[in-house]
Amino acid sequence: MKKIFVLLALVIVAASCKKSNPDFQKEASNPRFLERAQNMLTESIIHDIFAPPVSSRIYMYSSVAGYEAAILGDPKFKSLVGQLNGFESVAKPEPGLEYCFPLASTRAFLSVGKKLTFAQELYVEFDKQIEEDFRKTGMPDDVYERSVALGDSIAASVMRWAAKDNYKQTRGFRFTVTNLPGTWTPTPPAYMDAVEPYWNKVRPVMLDSASQFRAPAPSKFDLTKGSPYYKEVMDSYETVKNLTNDQRDIANFWDCNPFKMNITGHAMFATKKMSPGGHWLGIVAQISRQYKKSYAETAEALALTSIAIFDGFISCWDEKYRSIRIRPETVINASIDKTWIPVLQTPPFPEYTSGHSTISRAAAEVLTKVYGDNVAFNDSTEVPYGLPPRKFTSFIQASDEASISRLYGGIHFRPALDEGAKQGSKVGQYLLSTVKTRK
Template identity: 90%
Template sequence: MKRIVLIFALLAAFTSCKKTNPNYQQEASNPKFLERAQNMLTESIIHDIFAPPVSSRIYMYASVAGYEGAIHADKRFRSFVGQLNGFEKVAQPEAGLEYCYPLVSTRAFLSVGKKLTFAQELYVEFDKQIEADFRKTGMPDEVYERSVALGDSIAASVMRWAAKDNYKQTRGFRFTVTNLPGTWTPTPPAYMDAVEPYWTKVRPVALDSSAQFRAPEPSKFDLTKGSPYYKEVMDSYETVKNLTNEQRDIANFWDCNPFKMNITGHAMFATKKMSPGGHWLGIVAQISRQYNKTYVETAEALALTSLAIFDGFISCWDEKYRSIRIRPETVINASIDKTWIPVLQTPPFPEYTSGHSTISRAAAEVLTKVYGDNVAFNDSTEVPYGLPPRKFTSFIQASDEASVSRLYGGIHFRPALDEGAKQGAKVGQWLLANVKTRK
């Protein structure tokens, strides 16, 4: 009997050894695991129709969690703990135990993402497949379970940090339209309420305050012919009337409207797309793949870019709801040409400064630092929406095109683009000067 038991024990040990792959750490370190998690989160955000600032918050917390899980695999990197506002503690691996840190990272990223979105059913099959793919690396069961547990613990740490950012306190408040001359009012076709009027109350991650890089006051509202403001209005008006095909393509490529309302007869339906932040994080994934970056380097780029975008929205929204500037569509239809229609649908919040200009430049500053200047790339982020890739010679060039797309689209005046880009540059540079990822 003892001999039979011994034989079974040896068979079990032999089977277990065969399943374990000595190179599983290398196979599990493929950045595609994190890229898949990023794509899944984007799909969930699109499904739930989060506004651009809210989307940036979701991406940021998930990316920070992913980064904190990844850095234990590479001693060159340092934690965000003590560097980001209010982020004072995060779960750590237990000394002397083996972990698969790409799994820890991916698990932490997804755990936070799922907690901050609603469409949980979207993750069911995805979770099964990514678990199966991690297990296919030949990872020992105890390492798998331990890594999952640490990923969940890191996610819990990040969620405790997120719970104190004042986001919940800003829910349920609406903006009161004043109807004062030159101020924002809801725009067609949906005439939606103003989006996130209290976003400046949300805690920034690196900025001292939402007003740290306050934009200069916009031109005085004055429709007298020859006034600075009148010239801005006519610039937008004439630009849209005389668009080239290339300019129209640029406007559509950078549209990034999470909720475009379409009207056909008496029927109304929405078209959903990724947000501006989602577009830039998609670029990060493409560049990381193009330059064969490691898992940890990819996590670093995603985290830094998401931090810049998040603070960029806070800085921009601070000005939007200070100046409460009227949109081109409203003033042109009322005072210049009632038949004029912008190329893009006007988003439901004030005009000055441009959100896309601000966050695009903030992201470009970070990516230029991480990957270098004059990095040529093909941006295929919008291919799933039927738009061909566009070629760029640098991140700054891409951000400049994203910015001017708002003029071509007829949804901004030129000063909102210029000042938004300046604002974004300051946000990105401040982040890089005050938050370090390398030891």
């Protein structure tokens, strides 16, 4: 009997030794874990059809949660607590205990993402697989459980912060169309209500206010031939009429329309894609992989870029519902050519300034600072939607192309692109001057 007990003890010890892996921290620090979480969140956002500003909010809070957990194991990084508006505290690990901070980070990121989205069933198999992959690193059970608990606590801290951003107070409000000359009205084919007309009431993350970088007023609505406005209208009209194949490809690549309504005969059906913010955060993941950045460095880039995009949308939307600018499709069909159709489907909100131009430049400013200027990359973000990758020599070049794509697509006038890019540049530069992630 004694021999049996000894044998059992040896088997238990052997099994436990086999399970333990002294290098589990290194294996668990693979930034692919965070990239997979980011991709999963994008899939959920697409499924739920969140508008671009709302998507940016989901990405931002998730990314900040992931960042706060990721940096706990690297003393060169600095917490965002006290640097972001209203972000006053975050959960901390217990001293003297071992944690796997990449696991805590992935958990925090996903926990926030799931709380801010609806399609919980999408996460079931993903959660099982990522848990299994973390356990395959040979992480001790106590470290695993402790790290998961820490991630959930950090997520709870971020959700308490999110609860005070005035988002809930802006739900349910609709925009009243005035029908005044030159102002926005719903556009074909679905004639949807205006999206997020009170987004400027949502708390910015690092801007002083939604109007901090207010764009100049657009040109006066005046269809007299030779007027500045008439020239803008004809520029959009002629550009689409004479579009080259490459320009059409650019328009489609940067479409990023979360909800496109298709009409075939009497049938209507929708197609869904990632938002502009999702596209740029996809670029972050690609560049991080390309340059072999660490887990914490990847989390840093996602957090900073998502903050720039979020505040970029707030700044842009503040102007949209101040100027309430009419879309090219509406004015051209009414006054120039009733048969003219834009390449892209006109999104359901006012024209000035361009949201994609604003957030693309804000993101590009941040990424240029994080990764450097003249960083060449292939953007394969749109491959899942049947579009080939596009090559860029810098983030600024990519943001310029994203901006001009809106003119090629027929959904903006040129000043909305130029002023949107200026607006986004100011947002990005302000973020870089006020928020510090390195000690």
